[in-house]
Amino acid sequence: MRFPFLSTLAAIPLVAQAAVIVPGATWTDTSGNVIQAHGAGILKVGPTFYWHGEDKAANSGLFSAVSCYTSTDLVSWTRQINALTPINGTMISTSNIVERPKVVFNKANSEYVMWFHSDTSNYGAAMVGVATAKTPCGPYTYKASWNPLGAQSRDMGIFVDDDAAQTAYLLYASDNNQNFKISKLDANYHNVTTQINVITASTLESPGIVKRNGQYYLFASHTSGWDPNPNRWFVASSLSSAFSAQQDIAPEAVRTYFSQNAFDLPLGTNAIYMGDRWRPSLLGSSRYIWLPMSWASGSPQLVWADVWSVNLTAGTYSVATGTTYEAENGVVSGSATIPADPSWSGGKAVGFLGNGGSVSITVQGIGAAQWVSLYYANGDSTWRNTTVSVNGGASVVVDQPNTGGGHVILSVPVKLNLKNGSNTITFSAGQTNYAADLDKIIVYTAS
Ligand SMILES: *[C@@H]1O[C@H](CO)[C@@H](O)[C@H](O)[C@H]1NC(C)=O
Ligand SMILES: *[C@@H]1O[C@H](CO)[C@@H](O)[C@H](O)[C@H]1NC(C)=O
Ligand SMILES: *[C@@H]1O[C@H](CO)[C@@H](O)[C@H](O)[C@H]1NC(C)=O
Ligand SMILES: *[C@@H]1O[C@H](CO)[C@@H](O)[C@H](O)[C@H]1NC(C)=O
Ligand SMILES: *[C@@H]1O[C@H](CO)[C@@H](O)[C@H](O)[C@H]1NC(C)=O
Numbered sequence: 001m002r003f004p005f006l007s008t009l010a011a012i013p014l015v016a017q018a019a020v021i022v023p024g025a026t027w028t029d030t031s032g033n034v035i036q037a038h039g040a041g042i043l044k045v046g047p048t049f050y051w052h053g054e055d056k057a058a059n060s061g062l063f064s065a066v067s068c069y070t071s072t073d074l075v076s077w078t079r080q081i082n083a084l085t086p087i088n089g090t091m092i093s094t095s096n097i098v099e100r101p102k103v104v105f106n107k108a109n110s111e112y113v114m115w116f117h118s119d120t121s122n123y124g125a126a127m128v129g130v131a132t133a134k135t136p137c138g139p140y141t142y143k144a145s146w147n148p149l150g151a152q153s154r155d156m157g158i159f160v161d162d163d164a165a166q167t168a169y170l171l172y173a174s175d176n177n178q179n180f181k182i183s184k185l186d187a188n189y190h191n192v193t194t195q196i197n198v199i200t201a202s203t204l205e206s207p208g209i210v211k212r213n214g215q216y217y218l219f220a221s222h223t224s225g226w227d228p229n230p231n232r233w234f235v236a237s238s239l240s241s242a243f244s245a246q247q248d249i250a251p252e253a254v255r256t257y258f259s260q261n262a263f264d265l266p267l268g269t270n271a272i273y274m275g276d277r278w279r280p281s282l283l284g285s286s287r288y289i290w291l292p293m294s295w296a297s298g299s300p301q302l303v304w305a306d307v308w309s310v311n312l313t314a315g316t317y318s319v320a321t322g323t324t325y326e327a328e329n330g331v332v333s334g335s336a337t338i339p340a341d342p343s344w345s346g347g348k349a350v351g352f353l354g355n356g357g358s359v360s361i362t363v364q365g366i367g368a369a370q371w372v373s374l375y376y377a378n379g380d381s382t383w384r385n386t387t388v389s390v391n392g393g394a395s396v397v398v399d400q401p402n403t404g405g406g407h408v409i410l411s412v413p414v415k416l417n418l419k420n421g422s423n424t425i426t427f428s429a430g431q432t433n434y435a436a437d438l439d440k441i442i443v444y445t446a447s
Pocket of ligand 4: 311312314
């Protein structure tokens, strides 16, 4: 018997097209607009995930909106109405700060309650704000901003426990960001009632908690403004007992893969780390770094994944594999050099790219838009970038955040249209600034 759709099928590349998460990519919504939901909070209602965050499209730190996006797969997001918008003459005016919105559902009142960092433009007020709604995207009705229990609160999170009462807690950087505190919320989730823990002189912020096997795993960054730092994990058997000493969630040198924790979402026996790669000079172009957080080693560690996917039914994640091409094996032109150092993959990289130096690497494509990850080192204190051109076509520019001193290597993704068979990808041709040193590239087929 002839299979009726065979001719149609044959035209489609024979590749599994699982929806993938690509940390650091320009992530767009189902309308094609860049997702503006920084300082994320994730809420699940039935099969739907709601992503609330800061809309920074205006490239300003000041409040413009708390956005609301929906998805059933954590990859494809649709923008809904704004959940919270400015009210002039209040603490949520267009000249105030509203950051890190976290929405939780209060069963007692059948009400969605949004908590956020509420501040003046110089971060001097250090308050929490609360707004409520009857639906996950709202719009939310603003209630108040205040100093919880009379103390400062800056970068914060909310954790709801799985006890019968669904007790909720505010996790917050207090006392000039010196002391990290946990306080219990009232039954309505409208206020805090009791401080139950403090990690003194810890300088922690942007927290999240994942409960696993009855243990409370706390994740937090240190305080270095918009700059990344090595984020830490802590564990305790109850939220009021002493937490373990701080430990890294990733190798220190990579500074949490240039990101800061915003939210941690359980996934089976592991979790998804949801961080922000802040870009203060262009806040709306801050990217999202979402990575698997694995307990495979017995303690939580980020798994670097250029391209990966989740299976929500199984509660598992899968990291895509690609084909590696060493930059030093490409055709090196002009003033570009081939530095040698054991920290480079293959012991070598291509340096002095840009300003007359370029490299062309021949790769195999499958005739599709494919993710390509550029592994590089940028020892400056500022960002660099590189032009990328496929088969002599128009260039795109890929940003290369600073990676710290020495040869700390990070990767940044770019989606390229590759033809089936051999392709030449040229880096840094015709650019008048220096690009980062290029170690290798990895070409993926998942898209
Ligand atoms: C890609 O090229 C290979 C080898 O030339 C060929 O066998 C294959 O059918 C091509 N695939 C597509 C999707 O065109
Ligand atoms: C709020 O204030 C800003 C700045 O003064 C102004 O641009 C904006 O129009 C005001 N919005 C409303 C709704 O009044
Ligand atoms: C929160 O509770 C405190 C008492 O602990 C009270 O003084 C304060 O007004 C309350 N804040 C709000 C916004 O309800
Ligand atoms: C996801 O996991 C479920 C349950 O284990 C399995 O049936 C399903 O095939 C998986 N989906 C994919 C795309 O692998
Ligand atoms: C690339 O980086 C240079 C600084 O090294 C900067 O001047 C330029 O604006 C950047 N280009 C793009 C398109 O971002």
